[in-house]
Amino acid sequence: MAGWNYVKPQKNMAVVNLGDAVAKLSNDKLVSGLHRVVAPPGDQARYSRYSCGYFARPNGHVLLRPLVGEVKEDGSPLTADEWIARRTAFKRTANFWGKETYLASRGTSAQMAMSRLSSY
Numbered sequence: 001m002a003g004w005n006y007v008k009p010q011k012n013m014a015v016v017n018l019g020d021a022v023a024k025l026s027n028d029k030l031v032s033g034l035h036r037v038v039a040p041p042g043d044q045a046r047y048s049r050y051s052c053g054y055f056a057r058p059n060g061h062v063l064l065r066p067l068v069g070e071v072k073e074d075g076s077p078l079t080a081d082e083w084i085a086r087r088t089a090f091k092r093t094a095n096f097w098g099k100e101t102y103l104a105s106r107g108t109s110a111q112m113a114m115s116r117l118s119s120y
Contacts, residue, residue, distance in 0.1 A: 009049075020087075021058050021080065027066035060084075 023032045058080040065077035
């Protein structure tokens with residue numbers, strides 16, 4: 001699912017946004033997303049919304065490899081520290097050589113977007 005999607009609130013339900021570590025640990029069965037919160041449009045603005053942020057990151061030495069299954073195409077798994085270093089390096093504008101390197105800076109959430117761009 002590329003692009004922004006409206007998620008309709010449902011009673012007694014929660015929307016959970018996951019990070020890259022969970023995507024890697026689940027062997028991409030669960031996907032991290034670019035999470036942005038914006039003011040609700042039109043009539044939705046009159047309804048209350050609740051949010052609870054909880055952020056956690058594995059210790060730096062933890063290997064980000066699937067809990068079940070094999071590591072995908074990119075070879076050996078990275079540690080959490082190596083993954084953060086890679087993401088940080090890609091965020092430097094000098095490292096943006098085109099759409100592929102920009103999307104790589106976005107982490108696992110860009111995988112679907114990259115596959116869509118390759119079709120253009």
